[in-house]
Amino acid sequence: MATNLLRCPLPPPSSLHIRPSKFLDVKFVNRCFPRQRRSRIRRHCSTPGLLVSNSVEISTQSFESTESSIESSKSVTSDTPILLQVSGMMCGGCVARVKSVLMSDDRVASAVVNMLTETAAVKLKPEVEVTADAAESLAKRLTESGFEAKRRVSGMGVAENVKKWKEMVSKKEDLLVKSRNRVAFAWTLVALCCGSHTSHILHSLGIHIAHGGIWDLLHNSYVKGGLAVGALLGPGRDLLFDGIKAFGKRSPNMNSLVGLGSMAAFSISLISLVNPELEWDASFFEEPVMLLGFVLLGRSLEERAKLKASSDMNELLSLISTQSRLVITSSDNNTAADSVLSSDSICINVSVDDIRVGDSLLVLPGETFPVDGSVLAGRSVVDESMLTGESLPVFKEEGCSVSAGTINWDGPLRIKASSTGSNSTISKIVRMVEDAQGNAAPVQRLADAIAGPFVYTIMSLSAVTFAFWYYVGSHIFPDVLLNDIAGPDGDALALSLKLAVDVLVVSCPCALGLATPTAILIGTSLGAKRGYLIRGGDVLERLASIDCVALDKTGTLTEGRPVVAGVASLRYEEQEVLKVAAAVEKTATHPIAKAIVNEAESLNLKTPETRGQLTEPGFGTLAEVDGRLVAVGSLEWVSDRFLKKNDSSDMVKLESFLDNKLSNASSTSRYSKTVVYVGREEEGIIGAIAISDCLRQDAAFTVARLQEKGIKTVLLSGDREGAVATVAKNVGIESESTNYSLSPEKKFEFITNLQSSGHRVAMVGDGINDAPSLAQADVGIALKIEAQENAASNAASVILVRNKLSHVVDALSLAQATMSKVYQNLAWAIAYNVISIPIAAGVLLPQYDFAMTPSLSGGLMALSSIFVVSNSLLLQLHKSETSGNSL
Numbered sequence: 001m002a003t004n005l006l007r008c009p010l011p012p013p014s015s016l017h018i019r020p021s022k023f024l025d026v027k028f029v030n031r032c033f034p035r036q037r038r039s040r041i042r043r044h045c046s047t048p049g050l051l052v053s054n055s056v057e058i059s060t061q062s063f064e065s066t067e068s069s070i071e072s073s074k075s076v077t078s079d080t081p082i083l084l085q086v087s088g089m090m091c092g093g094c095v096a097r098v099k100s101v102l103m104s105d106d107r108v109a110s111a112v113v114n115m116l117t118e119t120a121a122v123k124l125k126p127e128v129e130v131t132a133d134a135a136e137s138l139a140k141r142l143t144e145s146g147f148e149a150k151r152r153v154s155g156m157g158v159a160e161n162v163k164k165w166k167e168m169v170s171k172k173e174d175l176l177v178k179s180r181n182r183v184a185f186a187w188t189l190v191a192l193c194c195g196s197h198t199s200h201i202l203h204s205l206g207i208h209i210a211h212g213g214i215w216d217l218l219h220n221s222y223v224k225g226g227l228a229v230g231a232l233l234g235p236g237r238d239l240l241f242d243g244i245k246a247f248g249k250r251s252p253n254m255n256s257l258v259g260l261g262s263m264a265a266f267s268i269s270l271i272s273l274v275n276p277e278l279e280w281d282a283s284f285f286e287e288p289v290m291l292l293g294f295v296l297l298g299r300s301l302e303e304r305a306k307l308k309a310s311s312d313m314n315e316l317l318s319l320i321s322t323q324s325r326l327v328i329t330s331s332d333n334n335t336a337a338d339s340v341l342s343s344d345s346i347c348i349n350v351s352v353d354d355i356r357v358g359d360s361l362l363v364l365p366g367e368t369f370p371v372d373g374s375v376l377a378g379r380s381v382v383d384e385s386m387l388t389g390e391s392l393p394v395f396k397e398e399g400c401s402v403s404a405g406t407i408n409w410d411g412p413l414r415i416k417a418s419s420t421g422s423n424s425t426i427s428k429i430v431r432m433v434e435d436a437q438g439n440a441a442p443v444q445r446l447a448d449a450i451a452g453p454f455v456y457t458i459m460s461l462s463a464v465t466f467a468f469w470y471y472v473g474s475h476i477f478p479d480v481l482l483n484d485i486a487g488p489d490g491d492a493l494a495l496s497l498k499l500a501v502d503v504l505v506v507s508c509p510c511a512l513g514l515a516t517p518t519a520i521l522i523g524t525s526l527g528a529k530r531g532y533l534i535r536g537g538d539v540l541e542r543l544a545s546i547d548c549v550a551l552d553k554t555g556t557l558t559e560g561r562p563v564v565a566g567v568a569s570l571r572y573e574e575q576e577v578l579k580v581a582a583a584v585e586k587t588a589t590h591p592i593a594k595a596i597v598n599e600a601e602s603l604n605l606k607t608p609e610t611r612g613q614l615t616e617p618g619f620g621t622l623a624e625v626d627g628r629l630v631a632v633g634s635l636e637w638v639s640d641r642f643l644k645k646n647d648s649s650d651m652v653k654l655e656s657f658l659d660n661k662l663s664n665a666s667s668t669s670r671y672s673k674t675v676v677y678v679g680r681e682e683e684g685i686i687g688a689i690a691i692s693d694c695l696r697q698d699a700a701f702t703v704a705r706l707q708e709k710g711i712k713t714v715l716l717s718g719d720r721e722g723a724v725a726t727v728a729k730n731v732g733i734e735s736e737s738t739n740y741s742l743s744p745e746k747k748f749e750f751i752t753n754l755q756s757s758g759h760r761v762a763m764v765g766d767g768i769n770d771a772p773s774l775a776q777a778d779v780g781i782a783l784k785i786e787a788q789e790n791a792a793s794n795a796a797s798v799i800l801v802r803n804k805l806s807h808v809v810d811a812l813s814l815a816q817a818t819m820s821k822v823y824q825n826l827a828w829a830i831a832y833n834v835i836s837i838p839i840a841a842g843v844l845l846p847q848y849d850f851a852m853t854p855s856l857s858g859g860l861m862a863l864s865s866i867f868v869v870s871n872s873l874l875l876q877l878h879k880s881e882t883s884g885n886s887l
Contacts, residue, residue, distance in 0.1 A: 081122055082123075085151075087148045091508075092115075094253045098120060109125045110123045115513055145251055146245055175303065176303050235296055236262065240255075243257075252459070297862060321404070323351060325348070326360070352371065369404050372418050380396055380408050381410050382406050469499055469500075483495070499840070512829045515822060515868055522876060524537075531807060543762065549714075549764060552765040553716075554719065554766075555591050556805065558699075562691045564578070579600060579605045580607075580678065581687075585621055593632075611624040618744040619634060629681040632676055642679055644682060655675075676688070698805050706812075711812075744770075748776055774796045781800065825868045
């Protein structure tokens with residue numbers, strides 16, 4: 001019978017009816033059925049209402065909205081951007097310039113530039129093929145514009161990635177050391193140049209000790225000029241040359257403004273000194289010296305803060321092992337199960353990139369596991385706190401799984417690699433964090449829009465300031481010439497020039513450029529360190545505004561480790577029903593399928609062979625067992641598979657029989673019970689299996705905390721009404737927010753309807769049946785069970801690595817805190833420039849006799865950037881809302 005199962009005649013009555021959605025694709029037939037059957041299926045796959053043998057009918061019901069959603073989701077994730085390593089960016093203006101250069105290329109669809117990680121991610125238009133030549137040409141355009149760029153090769157090995165990151169960190173540390181040396185040199189010159197001011201201050205206090213000898217020498221204008229030359233060509237040389245180069249490339253930056261101000265002050269002072277007949281009396285060589293001193297000090301503190309902002313990422317990278325011990329054992333050697341190494345085994349130190357799935361590795365006490373794998377021999381305890389957050393070590397022996405990045409404590413272990421280095425859990429975490437830090441939040445567009453024309457605007461304002469005070473202001477308000485900024489003789493030129501320089505150096509595009517990326521960098525790194533991976537600043541911004549959270553039941557509110565609570569059948573032994581069900585579910589990954597298989601294995605039942613297994617997510621599984629098709633799943637779905645229908649009285653008896661068995665078993669309110677039905681070709685439904693799953697200990701706490709935050713919680717489940725209602729009641733979700741018997745398509749539609757009504761929705765799920773809803777929601781949150789990669793984690797925007805539901809609350813809290821810092825930083829950066837630039841231009845001078853000096857302006861400019869970075873660093877003090885909850 002099995003050999004004729006998939007013949008395709010026309011009208012003979014079928015006994016099995018399959019209604020595949022787009023999640024049950026005909027392509028699975030290629031790997032499920034023998035070649036001779038495949039050839040027959042291919043000839044008829046385009047025929048509506050395809051009849052497969054006397055047993056199978058496949059209708060062409062489709063779910064266009066779901067398909068389009070999934071396809072759109074895939075298209076977003078399948079577009080591989082070109083990654084460029086870009087150096088030379090100093091401020092928000094540089095970021096805007098780099099982006100404009102990239103966007104000016106006709107092939108580019110969009111570009112995201114991150115100053116902190118020195119990365120540009122470029123997406124080409126759909127009709128343009130992503131090639132190495134395209135990347136090189138874009139890098140060349142940036143280099144010609146003054147920003148040295150090269151292609152950042154994606155897919156590099158673990159060792160290469162770690163090496164690149166460590167080289168970047170080392171480079172930044174070296175630059176920080178050089179910066180400190182420049183600061184020390186610059187402030188030595190400041191101390192010497194301002195010695196005359198010190199003597200004046202001491203004399204005004206009645207202390208007459210700072211005169212004669214060296215003090216008279218420091219009063220000399222030529223000595224001050226020499227010190228200014230030393231400051232410009234010494235510690236300020238790189239800053240000046242970079243600013244001049246940026247002018248030459250028509251992309252002036254912050255260095256251009258500071259350099260222009262310094263050179264203007266020096267030039268006027270020099271002309272006044274060597275041409276006394278002009279009677280300018282505008283010798284203020286100490287201004288460029290002090291200006292450079294303040295700016296360089298601010299840059300040094302800023303670089304130190306930015307390096308500290310990367311500390312969480314460095315901590316993640318420290319968990320990656322780049323070397324491993326490959327164990328080579330003779331193929332005819334029979335190593336004892338409890339022996340870690342045999343006498344003829346050879347250990348070779350190799351790069352983790354050379355490890356292949358199935359290789360045998362030796363991990364000694366105190367070492368980090370280089371890849372994910374399972375223990376072959378040895379016993380030890382392992383520190384898994386980086387993945388699970390649990391401080392207590394976990395005992396490991398033969399058969400136990402281990403994860404890359406965790407630490408072996410006690411004894412040597414021989415493991416079998418189940419993933420390569422670049423695909424290990426910790427490598428994926430690091431890669432996702434890097435990608436997240438390259439995704440700009442939409443709010444960054446405001447900063448980019450301001451930072452782009454910022455430098456040219458400031459230069460224009462500086463010119464207007466000079467012209468106003470020199471030609472108009474000093475005549476309208478003659479009293480301003482009595483201010484110290486105009487010099488001892490009240491010179492209008494000195495006043496105008498100093499105010500113009502003030503405008504140049506007090507403005508700070510750096511603060512605008514750093515406002516968003518520093519907070520995003522720290523927020524995403526901190527999240528990864530705590531076990532929730534957030535895929536970028538755009539996700540953080542959406543997550544912070546969520547007002548509705550939709551929760552799946554199985555594996556989300558429950559632990560996802562269900563067990564068989566009872567088996568019932570009216571015509572077969574319980575073990576017979578369990579045996580055929582386990583055969584069908586043998587290769588399925590759903591938690592309920594695993595529960596059935598585990599129960600069969602615990603009873604030592606020998607499951608028959610199966611062929612052609614097909615799974616329809618959210619409904620059930622179908623396979624050929626001993627020549628007949630068997631379906632396991634929900635009542636309606638299994639019943640619809642077969643044309644032979646059961647009497648309603650028989651179904652009532654079956655359910656009553658199962659209920660009696662469950663009522664006799666001990667149970668508590670913390671358990672959720674689900675019933676799956678087993679049907680067989682020519683017989684219809686032959687039995688039912690009750691599955692119980694314990695509620696997560698943090699389920700009720702999580703729902704309560706979300707509701708306290710004013711967030712609406714809804715429960716979406718494909719399970720029967722009774723099981724869903726019980727769970728909803730136990731966790732505190734109201735009955736009107738409880739939805740049951742939902743297919744993946746219905747969940748998708750429910751999410752869409754919530755969004756249409758104005759809600760910003762987060763969907764929390766864990767399985768393939770949740771993938772469409774996770775992709776459709778504003779933010780998809782996936783629980784990662786047993787560190788496995790699945791459709792849910794691929795579709796989700798946030799992944800909870802430690803599989804704790806309470807981390808939903810923490811992720812929301814962190815997103816809100818991060819966006820709060822972003823808004824604070826932007827508000828500060830904008831307010832600082834709006835207030836400080838008019839003051840620097842002398843708006844308070846006529847009425848309040850207050851004006852800044854160039855050195856004071858430079859100090860304020862440096863402090864504004866330091867404030868933004870320091871404010872972002874305060875995120876590291878953000879506490880988990882659930883850390884005090886005893887779970």
